[in-house]
Amino acid sequence: xxxxxxxxxxxxxxxxxxxxxxxxxxxxxxxxxxxxxxxxxxxxxxxxxxxxxxxxxxxxxxxxxxxxxxxxxxxxxxxxxxxxxxxxxxxxxxxxxxxxxxxxxxxxxxxxxxxxxxxxxxxxxxxxxxxxxxxxxxxxxxxxxxxxxxxxxxxxxxxxxxxxxxxxxxxxxxxxxxxxxxxxxxxxxxxxxxxxxxxxxxxxxxxxxxxxxxxxxxxxxxxxxxxxxxxxxxxxxxxxxxxxxxxxxxxxxxxxxxxxxxxxxxxxxxxxxxxxxxxxxxxxxxxxxxxxxx
Amino acid sequence: xxxxxxxxxxxxxxxxxxxxxxxxxxxxxxxxxxxxxxxxxxxxxxxxxxxxxxxxxxxxxxxxxxxxxxxxxxxxxxxxxxxxxxxxxxxxxxxxxxxxxxxxxxxxxxxxxxxxxxxxxxxxxxxxxxxxxxxxxxxxxxxxxxxxxxxxxxxxxxxxxxxxxxxxxxxxxxxxxxxxxxxxxxxxxxxxxxxxxxxxxxxxxxxxxxxxxxxxxxxxxxxxxxxxxxxxxxxxxxxxxxxxxxxxxxxxxxxxxxxxxxxxxxxxxxxxxxxxxxxxxxxxxxxxxxxxxxxxxxxxxxxxxxxxxxx
Numbered sequence: 001x002x003x004x005x006x007x008x009x010x011x012x013x014x015x016x017x018x019x020x021x022x023x024x025x026x027x028x029x030x031x032x033x034x035x036x037x038x039x040x041x042x043x044x045x046x047x048x049x050x051x052x053x054x055x056x057x058x059x060x061x062x063x064x065x066x067x068x069x070x071x072x073x074x075x076x077x078x079x080x081x082x083x084x085x086x087x088x089x090x091x092x093x094x095x096x097x098x099x100x101x102x103x104x105x106x107x108x109x110x111x112x113x114x115x116x117x118x119x120x121x122x123x124x125x126x127x128x129x130x131x132x133x134x135x136x137x138x139x140x141x142x143x144x145x146x147x148x149x150x151x152x153x154x155x156x157x158x159x160x161x162x163x164x165x166x167x168x169x170x171x172x173x174x175x176x177x178x179x180x181x182x183x184x185x186x187x188x189x190x191x192x193x194x195x196x197x198x199x200x201x202x203x204x205x206x207x208x209x210x211x212x213x214x215x216x217x218x219x220x221x222x223x224x225x226x227x228x229x230x231x232x233x234x235x236x237x238x239x240x241x242x243x244x245x246x247x248x249x250x251x252x253x254x255x256x257x258x259x260x261x262x263x264x265x266x267x268x269x270x271x272x273x274x275x276x277x278x279x280x281x282x283x284x285x286x287x288x289x290x291x292x293x294x
Numbered sequence: 295x296x297x298x299x300x301x302x303x304x305x306x307x308x309x310x311x312x313x314x315x316x317x318x319x320x321x322x323x324x325x326x327x328x329x330x331x332x333x334x335x336x337x338x339x340x341x342x343x344x345x346x347x348x349x350x351x352x353x354x355x356x357x358x359x360x361x362x363x364x365x366x367x368x369x370x371x372x373x374x375x376x377x378x379x380x381x382x383x384x385x386x387x388x389x390x391x392x393x394x395x396x397x398x399x400x401x402x403x404x405x406x407x408x409x410x411x412x413x414x415x416x417x418x419x420x421x422x423x424x425x426x427x428x429x430x431x432x433x434x435x436x437x438x439x440x441x442x443x444x445x446x447x448x449x450x451x452x453x454x455x456x457x458x459x460x461x462x463x464x465x466x467x468x469x470x471x472x473x474x475x476x477x478x479x480x481x482x483x484x485x486x487x488x489x490x491x492x493x494x495x496x497x498x499x500x501x502x503x504x505x506x507x508x509x510x511x512x513x514x515x516x517x518x519x520x521x522x523x524x525x526x527x528x529x530x531x532x533x534x535x536x537x538x539x540x541x542x543x544x545x546x547x548x549x550x551x552x553x554x555x556x557x558x559x560x561x562x563x564x565x566x567x568x569x570x571x572x573x574x575x576x577x578x579x580x581x582x583x584x585x586x587x588x589x590x591x592x593x594x595x596x597x598x599x600x601x602x603x604x605x
Contacts, residue, residue, distance in 0.1 A: 016415060016478040019408060019446035023399040026366055032396035045389070109382045118441060121344055121374035122397045123366040294346045294376075 029124045030132045037136025041102045050105075057098040058143045061091050065148040069155025084173050085253030087149050088184055092240045095188055096213035098144055099137075103192030103209065104202035106133050112200060117294040126289045130193075134285075137189035138182075145188075146181030153177060176251035183250075184243050187277060191239060194281035197288040213239060224259045234259035236273055245270030295358070296320035297449055297481055298343060302352035305338050305505070313338040315505035316352065321483065325475035327496030327513070328485040335505040336485040337377070340451045344369055357448055370399055373442030377453040377485075380438060383427025387418055387437045390426060391444050398445035405444070412440045415478075416470060432463035439470065443480075450474065450482045456491055464491065471495045521556035521563070522587035525570065528580035537573040553587065 024031075043050035068082045082090060110116050119129055153170060160166035192209055199205035216238035223234035235241035238259065245260040247253075249267035254260070260270070298321040305314040313335045330336050341347040343356050345365020354361045356368045382390065388409055395405035413422045416436040421429065426437060435455065442450055455471065456464045472495045475482045486492050492499065493513065501508040527534060527550050535547035543566055544555035554570065556563045574581050 017411060018479075019400070019404065021404050022401060023370055023445075024401060025370055025399045028399040028401070029397045032393065036393055036396075109384065113382050114376075114378055114380045115382055117376050117378075118374075118380050118394060119397060120346060121369055121372075121376075122394070123370040123399055124397065125366070294341055294344075 026123045026128060029122055030128050033119075033124075033129060033132035034135050034139075037106050037133055038140055040105050041136060041140035053101045054098065054140075057094050057101075058147070061094050061144045062148045062151060064091065065152040065155065068152060069159060072155065073159045082152060083253065084149055084152060084177050084180075085247070085251075086255040087152060088145060088180065088247070089240070089244050089255045089258055091144070091148070095141070095144060095184070095240065096210060098141070099188050099192035100206040100209035100213075102140065103137055103189070104196045104199070104205040106137055107193055107196045108199065108202045108205050111197065111292070116289075116292050120292075120294050126292070130285050130289055134186075134189055134193055137192060138185045141185035141188055142181060145184040146178065149177045149181060176247075176253070180247040180251060183246060183274070187239070187243055187274060190278055190281035190285075194284040194288075197285055216240070220259050224262055227262070231259070231262050232265050233263075235263050235265075235270070239277065242270055242273045242277060246274045296322050298354070298356050298483070300339075300343075300352065300354040303339075303342065303349055303354050304351035305335075305342060305347065306350045313505050314342070314349075317502065317505065317507050318352075319500055319507050319510055321481075321500065321510075322498070323481045324497045325471065325482045325484065325495050327489075327492035327499045328483055328502070329487065329489055329492055329499060330485075330502040330508075331487055334487075334502050336502065337453060338505075339502070340374070340453060340483070340485060344372065344374055344451070370445075371448045373445065373447035373450040373480075375438045375442040375450070375452045375455060377457055379434070381426045381434055384425055386425055387413060387422040387429075387433075387440070391437065391440050394441040395444040400445055408444050408446065409440075412444045413437075416440045416443070417466070431458045432460070432466070435459060435463070435467060436470075439467075443474070443478075447480060450480050451485070452482060453485045454487070455484060456486070456488070468494050523554040523556055523566070523570075524583075524585050524587045525552045525554055525581060526550060526583040527552065527574075528582055533577055534570075534573060534579055537577065538569060541569050541573075543569060550582075 039045055042054045043052075064082055065087070088095075110119070116129075120126060124132075153173065157163060157167045157170055191212070195208045195212065196205040199208050217240070220234045220238035220241050223230040223237065235245050235258070241259045244255055244258045245263075245267065248255070248260055249270045299319075301318050303314050303317040304312070306312050315335075317335070317339070328336050328339070338347065342349050342361055343354060345356075345361045345368050348362065357371055359368045361368060385393075391413060392405045392409040395408055396402065400408065413419075413436075416439050418433060418436050418440070421433065426434065429437070435458075439452070439455065442452070452471065456467050459467060468491060471482055471484060474480050475495070475497075484492060484496060496513050498511070499513050500510045525531070525534070529550065531547040531550055531552040535545040535552045538545035538552070538554060538559075541559060543559035546553050554566060556566050559566050559569065561569075570584075573579075
């Protein structure tokens with residue numbers, strides 16, 4: 001076979017070229033870390049295998065909303081399967097699994113393989129780095145904590161006979177949907193990153209996240225069964241129950257089966273508990289990243 | 295206008311260790327060797343210059359920017375290659391270096407273009423699409439250099455860049471450093487404890503010891519006198535040294551080795567070799583090894599410090 005002359009050009013060494021284009025500085029750096037983080041949370045640019053879990057979790061989180069909307073469209077208002085209030089509690093098991101699988105991806109390798117000095121020798125601070133990673137995981141969680149409930153909302157509205165009227169009735173729920181989704185995402189992301197930052201390896205980090213939620217859930221369930229004084233502390237040993245509590249405190253609507261219903265403690269306590277959880281997580285992150293030597 | 299300037303720069307760590315002690319130095323363009331034994335304060339100096347570590351006292355500017363207040367602006371135009379491993383194993387060199395370019399503030403397109411350029415310059419070709427975990431030490435060092443170079447810095451800090459490399463890899467790395475300084479027009483500060491390597495690439499030397507500036511001068515003034523020969527013998531070297539001294543050659547025995555000054559004896563370097571050979575044969579002394587004495591900083595800094603050693 002005779003190669004065509006065009007295809008066999010010589011590679012010329014054109015020497016070193018300066019760069020005179022724009023430099024986006026700290027802002028560019030933060031957004032680069034955030035986007036790269038978001039891509040890695042969803043396994044973009046990685047093997048097909050690393051996409052299975054995050055996308056699978058999103059699909060599983062959205063299916064109940066899709067089914068509920070489909071039934072409403074096909075059969076009508078026979079039964080209300082999911083409300084905006086109880087949706088996140090119902091898909092609760094998915095959230096820790098997602099965090100356990102995807103949060104280590106974001107931070108563990110940078111720490112373990114000492115990549116951090118390369119980040120910190122660029123125009124960002126340690127805080128910028130942590131905030132960008134936190135932002136990536138928070139945004140990455142929104143397709144689970146916000147998207148399905150929004151879908152439920154849109155379905156409710158569009159399936160109604162009087163779309164405009166229903167929109168008017170339902171629009172009041174939007175702040176609750178957005179607020180609850182955002183709070184869930186931020187708190188879960190903070191817990192996930194804090195655990196990953198102190199765990200040395202991805203597997204340990206994933207195990208620790210799962211353990212926290214599993215033990216929390218089981219303990220909370222037992223306390224709830226016992227009733228009495230124990231029922232009062234039942235929600236506070238399980239992060240998802242604390243989140244359900246703060247949701248109820250801020251936006252109202254009781255969820256059947258949640259330990260919050262049977263606890264009977266003043267609702268602002270859930271707000272306080274959420275702040276304590278966030279505070280502890282951020283403190284852990286601050287201490288851990290301050291101690292990284294460059 | 296110096297690129298780097300420090301005035302009485304001092305760094306004391308909480309434990310009471312003084313890493314830098316009133317260091318005042320000005321560094322201009324070119325390839326600069328920052329030499330000192332391990333623990334002399336080289337890495338501390340680099341971190342302060344990058345604006346990553348506050349100085350206890352004194353001040354420093356890099357590219358006319360204050361390290362205490364304008365660290366981020368400095369780090370936008372400076373590249374840094376750490377001494378230790380710092381690469382994630384599960385991404386490719388292309389992916390990693392272009393990500394690092396973006397974290398340095400380059401837009402996406404420019405980051406991609408410069409990554410391809412720089413990886414070619416450091417000598418990574420097809421393998422750049424494979425995960426870094428499978429690279430040899432030499433290839434990893436090239437990736438580390440590429441990430442420091444990708445955003446076209448004005449100034450490059452390399453901390454022990456030949457660490458862990460075999461002799462061939464070391465030569466290639468040194469050639470690369472030389473090219474960066476000469477052809478790319480980027481000032482390179484190479485921190486090393488191996489004077490022999492610094493000699494090959496640097497035009498200017500900054501020697502520090504225990505956080506103090508020992509000497510800053512063009513390389514030539516450090517290497518004016520390298521004519522020492524280290525002769526290792528099978529038995530005690532005392533008799534050989536005595537014979538050489540008898541011929542007017544300066545020679546000092548130290549156990550089984552003899553240090554011979556090639557510049558003495560009056561007959562030139564080759565006369566010293568001949569004398570060495572003749573006397574060894576005459577004594578029936580087996581010689582294990584003869585080598586030109588390699589200047590290591592440990593030697594230079596021993597008794598009397600650098601000035602005594604090179605005076």
